[in-house]
Amino acid sequence: MAEHIRIGDIAPRAHYAADGAQTIFVFPFPIFEEGDLEVRLDGMVQSEGFTIQGVGQSAGGAVLFGVPPAAGRQVLLRRMMVIERITDFQSNGVLRARTLNDELDRQVASLQDVREELRGAVCADPGDVPASLVLPLREGRANRLLAFDSVGAVTTVSRDPLLLAPFGGAIPRTVEDKLSERLSARDFGAAGNGIADDGPALQAAMNAAAASGKHLEIGEGTHRTTIPLMLPGAAAGLTMRGSILYAGPAGETALTLGDGAAVRNQAKTYHGLRVLRATLSDWLDERDIGIAMRNLDACQVEIRQVEGFTIGVRTMGVELGFEDSTLVLGRFVNNRIGLDIHTATAAAWNNSIRYIGGHFANSSATHPAMDRFGVRFSCAPGAYNRHNAHVFLGPGFELQRQGSPGTVAAIPFLLQAGDERGIVARSVRMEQCSPYVARHAGGANDCLYEVSYVGTYAFTGAGIDYTVAATRAGGTVMPLHQATAAQGSPRLVAAAENLRRRAFRQTIDSPEGVGFEQMAVLSGNPSGPPANLAGFAFAGLSQFVLNADTIGIPTSRGLAFVVDASRCKEFFIAAEGTELRPVVMQFDAAEKVLDHASPALFSNMNAAWAGGPSFFWEGNADLDSLVGGIGINNLQRVTLHGNARFAAIGVRGGTAGATLKALRLYCSSLHAPALIYGGSRKWGVREYGVTDTGWAVPALAPGESATRDVTLPGVRQGDFVQASFAKAEGYQSGGVVFHASIGGTASADQVRVTAHNISGGSIAVGAGTLFVRAVKPRI
Template identity: 90%
Template sequence: MAEHIRIGDVAPRAHYAADGAQTAFIFPFPIFENDDLEVRLDGLVQSEGFTIQGAGESGGGVVLFSVPPAAGRQVLLRRVMVIERVTDFQANGVLRARTLNDELDRQVASLQEVREELRGAVRADPGDVPAALTLPLRDGRANRLLAFDSVGAITTVSRDPVLLAPFGGAIPRTIEDKLAERLSARDFGATGNGVADDGPALQAAMNAAAASGKHLEIGEGTHRTTIPLVLPGAASGLTMRGSILYAGPAGETALTVGEGAAARNQAKTYQGLRVLRATVSDWLDERDIGIALRNLDACQVEIRQVEGFTIGVRTMGVELGFEDSTLVLGRFVNNRIGLDIYTATSAAWNNSVRYIGGHFANSSGTNTAMDRFGVRFSCAAGAYNRHNAHVFMGPAFELQRQGSPGTVAAIPFLLQAGDERGIIARGVRMEQCSPFVARHAGGANDCLYEVAYIGTYAFTGAGIDYTASATRAGGTVIPLHQSTAAQGSPRLVASAENLRRRAFRQTIDSTDGVGFDQMAVLSGNPSGPPTNLTGFAFAGLSHFTLNADTVGIPTSRALAFIVDASTCKEFFIAAEGSELRPVVMQFDAAENVLDNTSPALFSNMNAAWAGSPSFFWEGNADLDSVVGGVGINSLQRVTLHGNARFAAIGVRGGTAAAALKALRLYCSPLHAPALIYGGSRRWGVREYSVSDTGWTVPALAAGATATRDVALHGVRQGDFVQASFAKASGFQNGGVVFQASVGGTASADAVRVTAQNISGSSVTVDAGTLFVRAVKPRI
């Protein structure tokens, strides 16, 4: 060396975090020899696999690894010298500067190492009052804990010391008692490293929480388990800061909260639940469940993530109910059914639960040929099926309908328990789902779905899919997509505000028939029977009772509005009267009547099929009947089958005393269906008219007449008839008047027009257009 090492004020240690690629690590402090440098990886001393460059240099050097340390490993380089004297000065000998400098350099370097060691030692602050800090003798400290007395001197205390909270009224408690307030899974050996099997440790911790009634905490990290886990209901709650990775057998529940007992799991808190399956389920076994929550009552539950199961989370009423709880939902990923709301027995229930948030999603490559659902309402065979009062706030669904085949159902809500009531979802977001927000497979009632956003490539609507087993049209969808201003404003399709004032004499189909403006008359026993809309929709029939302010409707008759149902399948019927029963008839695009293979549904009552010859779908109760003292049957939705293109929607008499005052028909503001009557149809009109351009009125002498018979389908004796004439050119002389009467060559469907010259001289009328009008009399 040209000169001695210069020892600067540099700490003799350097720390690094490896990135998996770096091989060269600098040490900025000098060393005298390679043996003076200690190399550690993750705290372990290394003796090979590297070379050292820079020994004897004042600026330090570099360690070169032959293989880069793995990413995340801790690299420590520190100077550790042998404390020994390597020089000897002879009496009266030559004192060489270099030898002296080398000796002093080693002493300074050794002192720097001592200083670094002292920095990591427990010591008194320099400004502290001197105190006795010497350990007691071995016998005096054996089986005792190190402590400090009132003057800060070292002492020992019993292994069962007490603690005192620094507040008034606090009492002394042992450390063991304090630590036992909250249990940690790590107390039982759980590592959370994602490799070791933490299942036995987790189960031991859960059993301890139940035995002591304590709250259990599962700390950070991934806790792998090869066994299903059960947190008994006796535990006061659970907090998860990490996750459970289930690598156990299929067909099991990874985590069950509440093992079931005669008592409810009441007023408890479960936070941060996160359970993932090591491999995604094939979705074939519904016993493959991520989290089962059993018999919870008035609890708070936060689910952060559940992924890869056939059923992500199942809320279960088993021995008792699941109710009055709030669930905060996080990510439900790659589950066939994200959340299953379920009852297992006839003695259990699942009611009155609030759900906040939730993102239900599937990746595009997960079980692409299988249907998937976000939330399902279900029950075991024979179990209680009236799940009611479930409210969802802002759930999001990204269920991936596309795939092979593209007809895979990807529907946010599936109601298949059979009798759900009051299922309400607000602010629903749908991405890549089916064009249905819900599927109803039973008698669900009073369900409301507010769809805030649809992103299925283009807006295709968000209806309700009623399966063949559905018995009620119990759901209403409010699509907010670019139509918020129209919400809450149903569209009036047809209205008979005062039915009695609409009655008129209509004898086309019956000699003593009664017809009604804009409405068709239906028969409960038509002869034939007819096969199409024209045959079933009568212009007027007998057996109606016309009271002063109401119309009596017998059980064999019905009054209905005929609507074009090509695009609109949902209607709302409102009737004012007594003992009236809703009635629906459906017809296809060719106007042929549909049978019971295309059922219509009502919302608050079951639809009964009357069969041939009427082909009525009718409610099983009167609209003014009460349920529990409340007249909810008057709030009636009518849902037509997808095959229907035309429909007759109205009421019939529920008893012989039935009376109708008013009838109205509404639909969603998204639609404006046409009301079918008149024109080429025989029903719903009082006025008939026709024009005739084929009559050239001959020259008429004073007092002479000429007649013309004009065909007018539907005209009958007793109708008010009128005639008028307009010349092809010029002005008709007022001396000729035109009179009309029913009849002519036939007793019906014709009007005889008589032209009479009432002037005192001959009049030539010539060619023109004859207009004929007939009006049915009101009765």
């Protein structure tokens, strides 16, 4: 025997949001016949296009649509039984249990339907003191507002009642005046259900906020819009408790704050901004922007979320500047450029902004073949490009570089406006990014990136990528690892504290040559020109002026330290003197000179390529030249090209009257590059030596002498030379003395050693080792 239907305590309605594919929708309550179930789509009753299963089942059944309802449509299934009784039990008839159960089941189901309807009605609380809730007669309530009196009974009041705040000094105000204090988008019909098009309602609310100078509130929920929205600058501000879901055309800005009037959007508050794109942008059109903020000045902005755009947020100086504001950043997800700091005209600017927080992230499946950046500094052609004083505190980047090693650029900061100054980022976190914290594509200067954590490449990988268009090495990275304190203590590579005391006579390369200890002399016009380091680094040249305490250095001469740059590419040069121009020469691993295809960069000035025959990269200004009355050129970073393995870094004369007192070279404490001079190199040393083991001194009679000519590369007339002799065994009598003099069979690279018996008897010296030393005289 089939089990009789059971009526459980289940609400007789079920709601669904269609996804465009689902055709079966379950109802968990029983019905007695198909007519008991009401089917609605977006509130409209449906009579066809579906079938009903499960009639008479205690657990309910399902509605099967022939065509799935479109995505986003609301599906409502509810039981609506006809309340009637058209049959009776027969007098003295058989009262069957099934018949009685059917009648009782229908009564219970009808009562459940009534209870469900009453849940949507206004009623008094069960614990309330009884009060009259009967409406006044029609004539008494016409053109009046429903209200409650002092005992809670229903009454009516004028449509313009006065309100009074319960504090001393308060004045009566109308309801309309009170409600107009703060505008709500719901006052204009915004539903916030994620389905209805709230665009017209939101724009009407924004226009009203501008017309009244009020602050607009967009309440909870998802506000879908098919049109771009713009809040004019005349509005006092905006608070969002929900979100805007942009489902409009591509190539538009979903939400613009500020209408572009030539006035400042000053001292405004924009709180809780949350804008999402209904479908992911193709990342190709930079007009596809989530939030654009125009001409803000001294404003407070909180951005909770922006997702799915080519550019998530763009701050813009257009007619005037964007400045002196604080932005609290939330989640920037699946945007090709999370935050774009931009100027549109030459009359605008974008300066002095504080950014707090921010999480810039992409999913691994989002446009895996396209580059992406967290923060970009940009400008329109011809627009103001010196964005300055932007400070970021604690931003995090998880940009998905796609593979290991990365196949696309996934870099936190991109500086391509051209002349950015003072960009500072503190406590940066990097995960799944490229091994660069920033890319510089212009003349950015005085930029500092403090990296707290790198999840992929460790701290030494958080460098700066200088593109071929970069004109300055204007960035410094401070990775906070286990040697944090050392980051503020640069390593001294080489120091010439008193150049004048280092000068010595050096005639290897020039008859009137002057050399300098530990340093190479460079020429602005070497003959040939040479092809490698040995040809370009001279031991000494003429035309230097040796003053009492300084060196006069002409424009055609340079003094440089030669360093091994295999690992270290960043150096800092400090010079004392006048009218000095920084210069750099670079060489590859085979010591072949590098040309203009491998540019070097300076930090506070542009690097100019001098071309052949000097192959100098040099600054476009002197180190002591002033910029706005300030000597910032004295602070000079040198960044070598990645191809460089050796480099000569120093100065030349900027004018004919240039003087040099001292020169120092520093690098990061992470490196200890070798200083290259002496040994097999001809430059930077005063002392030369050679050992000769092939001389067997013959027996010498009293007063007799023997000579031997020794080759000593680098020795010249005027050098101080000495010789000594040692035997492997036995005692060498002091009766034989060894003298050395320049000369021999050739005037250069030759030393003649004379063994002279000054004793009164014959001496047999024999074979031994001859040591010859030459020292260039100081001048």
